[in-house]
Amino acid sequence: GDDSTAVVVKIRPKRALTIFIGPPANASDDERITKSFLTRPGKKVVAGGTTAHIVSRITGKPVTTKLNYEDPQIPPIGHIEGIDLVTEGVLTVNAAVERLLHPKILKQSTRQDGATLLAKMLLDADRITFFVGTAINPAHQNPSFPAQLNIKSQVLIKMQEVLVKLEKQVEIKWL
Numbered sequence: 091g092d093d094s095t096a097v098v099v100k101i102r103p104k105r106a107l108t109i110f111i112g113p114p115a116n117a118s119d120d121e122r123i124t125k126s127f128l129t130r131p132g133k134k135v136v137a138g139g140t141t142a143h144i145v146s147r148i149t150g151k152p153v154t155t156k157l158n159y160e161d162p163q164i165p166p167i168g169h170i171e172g173i174d175l176v177t178e179g180v181l182t183v184n185a186a187v188e189r190l191l192h193p194k195i196l197k198q199s200t201r202q203d204g205a206t207l208l209a210k211m212l213l214d215a216d217r218i219t220f221f222v223g224t225a226i227n228p229a230h231q232n233p234s235f236p237a238q239l240n241i242k243s244q245v246l247i248k249m250q251e252v253l254v255k256l257e258k259q260v261e262i263k264w265l
Contacts, residue, residue, distance in 0.1 A: 104259075106132025107215035109208075111179055112223030112242060113140050114265040123265055124148040127221050128172070133211060136170065138179030141223065146170055164203040175211060177204035184245045186212065190252045217259045222246060224264055 108130040114123050124145055127134065136142050146153045153176065155168040164185055165178035177183075185205030189196050196209055212218060222242070246262060253260045 104216040105214060106130065106217045106219070107135065107211055108132065108219045108221065109135040109137055110141055110145065110221040110223075111137040111183065111246075112265075113138075113144055113225040115224040117225075119265065120144050121148050123221060123223075130219065132215070132217075133174040134172075135175045135177065135208060135211065136173050137177050137183055137208070140225075141179070142168055142170060142176050145173065159203075160201055161203040161205070164205045167204040167207065175204070175207055177208055180242050180245055182208060183249060187245065187249045187252055190249075190256065193256065212253060212258070213256070215258065218253060218261070220246060220249075220260070220262045222262055222264050 110127045142153045151171045168176035182204045186209040189209035
């Protein structure tokens with residue numbers, strides 16, 4: 091007589107996020123791939139300096155960089171009009187993976203570094219697409235880099251595994 095049950099359901103469209111990291115293997119594909127990236131639904135992230143310059147060149151919108159370091163281990167973020175987040179590439183993406191391993195802490199964080207901002211965007215998204223350029227970055231082949239950073243694909247495969255465990259739909263398009 092005095093018990094009751096209530097059920098609440100919230101229906102919303104899936105939240106999409108597309109991340110463009112690294113230049114395509116063929117520079118002749120820059121414009122086609124950038125335009126495809128820009129027409130994707132949802133939020134957009136550009137990761138990597140070379141990738142940011144490609145997007146800037148194709149859109150005609152300059153890249154600006156904020157030189158404040160909230161975390162000295164994470165390179166500063168940038169800005170391109172129409173792009174939700176511009177970060178450094180592999181170092182930032184790898185740090186975002188580490189932050190995603192602790193989603194409760196991440197949700198409460200007020201940090202504004204690129205890795206935290208990226209991780210929060212990933213956590214908020216339902217459907218994530220990575221546009222991954224396969225051009226070789228000589229800096230990533232440096233033997234003095236930590237082993238987990240030597241190959242961009244290793245970082246992205248780890249990212250995909252973490253996101254799938256968080257029940258995200260993930261697609262990686264190798265370019």
